[in-house]
Amino acid sequence: MPFLEYYTELFEYLKADETRLKIWENTLEAQLATAFMGQAHGDMERWGEAFKALPNIESVAAQINQDTLTVSSPNIDTQQSAQLLAALKGLKPWRKGPFKFFDHHIDTEWHSDWKWQRIREHISPLKNRRVLDVGCGSGYHMWRMLGEGAQRVIGVDPSKLFFWQFEAMKKYLVAAGKEVPAHFLPLKMEDVPAGLRAFDTVFSMGVLYHRRSPIEHLSELHQALRAGGEVVLETLVVDGGLGQVLMPEDRYAMMRNVWFLPTVETLSLWMRRAGFKDVKVVEQNVTSIEEQRSTDWMEFNSLKDFLDPQDPTKTIEGYPAPKRATLIGRT
Numbered sequence: 456m457p458f459l460e461y462y463t464e465l466f467e468y469l470k471a472d473e474t475r476l477k478i479w480e481n482t483l484e485a486q487l488a489t490a491f492m493g494q495a496h497g498d499m500e501r502w503g504e505a506f507k508a509l510p511n512i513e514s515v516a517a518q519i520n521q522d523t524l525t526v527s528s529p530n531i532d533t534q535q536s537a538q539l540l541a542a543l544k545g546l547k548p549w550r551k552g553p554f555k556f557f558d559h560h561i562d563t564e565w566h567s568d569w570k571w572q573r574i575r576e577h578i579s580p581l582k583n584r585r586v587l588d589v590g591c592g593s594g595y596h597m598w599r600m601l602g603e604g605a606q607r608v609i610g611v612d613p614s615k616l617f618f619w620q621f622e623a624m625k626k627y628l629v630a631a632g633k634e635v636p637a638h639f640l641p642l643k644m645e646d647v648p649a650g651l652r653a654f655d656t657v658f659s660m661g662v663l664y665h666r667r668s669p670i671e672h673l674s675e676l677h678q679a680l681r682a683g684g685e686v687v688l689e690t691l692v693v694d695g696g697l698g699q700v701l702m703p704e705d706r707y708a709m710m711r712n713v714w715f716l717p718t719v720e721t722l723s724l725w726m727r728r729a730g731f732k733d734v735k736v737v738e739q740n741v742t743s744i745e746e747q748r749s750t751d752w753m754e755f756n757s758l759k760d761f762l763d764p765q766d767p768t769k770t771i772e773g774y775p776a777p778k779r780a781t782l783i784g785r786t
Contacts, residue, residue, distance in 0.1 A: 458491040459484065461622065465638045468607070475681075476585070476653035483640075490613070490641045502619045505545025509623060510535040512557065517631040520602030522568035524595065525555040526627040546620050548753040551592035554624065564753035566746045567595040570660065570689070574781050577737035579685050581605045584655035587679055589644045590662035594621035597637050598628075600658075607636040609654075613643050650678050660689035660781075665712050673729035680786045686731060689781040691716045692739070697724065701774065708761040708770045708777055719780050731784030742777040 552563030582604035591610030707713035
């Protein structure tokens with residue numbers, strides 16, 4: 456299978472691993488085969504061609520421990536720059552970032568760096584930790600985790616476009632001579648083996664409200680962590696007291712797949728019932744139209760189009776505007 460070439464190093468790592476993560480080796484190849492060769496996305500071939508068109512560039516340098524993830528080189532020429540720009544545009548829309556690929560700044564829909572700034576001081580140091588990033592998007596936060604010294608980062612997200620965007624950055628990090636123990640798996644959290652108990656830190660950011668069964672998702676996160684591990688959970692919440700939850704009638708901020716928006720007290724209870732200890736709320740914020748917006752790299756409608764034009768404290772459906780909270784717990 457051609458896509459397995461992207462996972463050679465991961466399979467070698469799993470084969471040699473002496474912890475419970477080795478369990479995943481038994482099923483991962485079949486899962487990847489199903490993900491890549493099963494229900495194909497209509498744009499998969501086009502995205503693959505765009506990725507292959509990324510030019511090989513010499514003397515690459517990279518920075519992944521700063522807000523704009525950057526690869527650069529003094530040797531890129533005009534033709535390579537034009538080829539690079541065309542290839543990167545072939546991988547639009549870019550939703551999570553920002554990135555700078557040599558001469559080209561990718562101003563993504565989300566200022567993912569703002570979220571990282573809000574949570575970074577609250578999480579346990581990631582140095583030498585094995586990390587799972589659930590709903591990892593294009594991998595922006597995975598690179599930040601690696602920049603913090605994580606031993607290995609595995610991200611799961613079913614989006615094939617995000618896979619190619621992740622591999623674009625990885626291509627140039629490898630060219631820069633970096634060790635890149637980070638892997639994007641086009642899977643869902645449900646595909647992670649139950650009872651794995653192998654990760655030191657698990658992130659789930661922007662996922663819980665998409666799950667029909669939020670308690671089941673919390674249980675999956677708990678089972679992925681080793682004893683004493685840490686979960687970092689970020690999701691949409693609403694104001695109110697213990698036991699209160701908003702379930703939209705249909706869409707929420709024009710999203711169809713939003714199921715449960717709890718209050719932070721309710722979410723804390725859910726986490727405790729799922730087995731997490733020392734649960735604490737570390738930050739809350741109302742999403743602004745400066746943090747999520749349309750750009751030249753994501754030209755579709757964004758947050759301002761999903762809010763009531765007469766009252767931006769409400770969604771276009773009349774629900775409270777998006778508010779997010781981050782909670783941390785341990786096993």
